[in-house]
Amino acid sequence: MAKPSPLKAMQAYEAVKQEVLSGRLAPGEWIDVNAMASALAISITTVRLALYKLAGEELVEGHPRQGFFMRPLTESALQDLFAVREALQLIAIRFAQIGNSAALREAICQNAANPVAAIDGLFRDIAVFSGHDELSQWIERAGNRLAFLRENGRRLLPDLRPDQEAMAALWIKGDLQSLEAHLLRFGQTLRQHIPEISAQLRTKRHSGSVAS
Structure with a gap:
């Protein structure tokens, strides 16, 4: 061949x-x-x-x-991935160049049909604005490991639209200190749902569909 x-x-x-x-x-x-x-x-x-x-x-x-x-996503793996992504994202926010135009930042936040995917996209773009290529690559890598959650999060997680809208608004405004604080609260919300997410993932693996 x-x-x-x-x-x-x-x-x-x-x-x-x-x-x-x-x-x-x-x-x-x-x-x-x-x-x-x-x-x-x-x-x-x-x-x-x-x-x-x-x-x-x-x-x-x-x-x-x-x-x-x-690759499997066990409960402990989810804990580690959420913690690592949160730590990397906090670093990205602290390095973010808020001199970039608010119009450009707002354009990044427009696609909110899937709040989980929109939040993931927001995280990736903040990493790009940090100006650190290696940091962006690590954040993208963590996001890729959570691809199934990104695409199915509306069935696996509570409604994250308020968090997505709040973090997008803070990013557009350039209020990075408040964005950091909201990111930490968002992380706590995700961690509270890890046992439920793990159970749903086991259901999906064994039955071929995510429980509603």
Whole structure:
């Protein structure tokens, strides 16, 4: 079989990565390589190569004779991820360059159809405004580990729209001190729901659907 060109291999990798981060696969769920290859119209070998690369990025896990699985999100892993992301986000806020225009910051906050995804996007953009590429990469990495929660948060979490709107307003205003305080309260809210989230994720993994 001919080896795909570097450009096609990169395009295939990005397509597989988007599928992994789509939220359609639950943490711990087995990845059907054949079905993914068919859905993306690429070869099984190309999908496997992309998944090996994603395993190196700790987004999936490969197991001999079993195939690839989404990385599990245990209760302790959620605790750690929320704590790490909160700490990184606080650093980003403290480095944020609020000299950037309020109009630009407001544009970042417009897409609020999914409050969980909107908050995640806000966090990523604040990291970009911090001017620290490595910090942005770590925040994006933590967000990617929570991709399933980002896409299914409306069913796994209480209504986060008030938090999303409040933090977006503080960011647009440039009130970083109040934004820090709200972020800490938001973190407490998330941590209170970790046992429920873990139970829902187990339900999804075993039944194939998130409980309503």
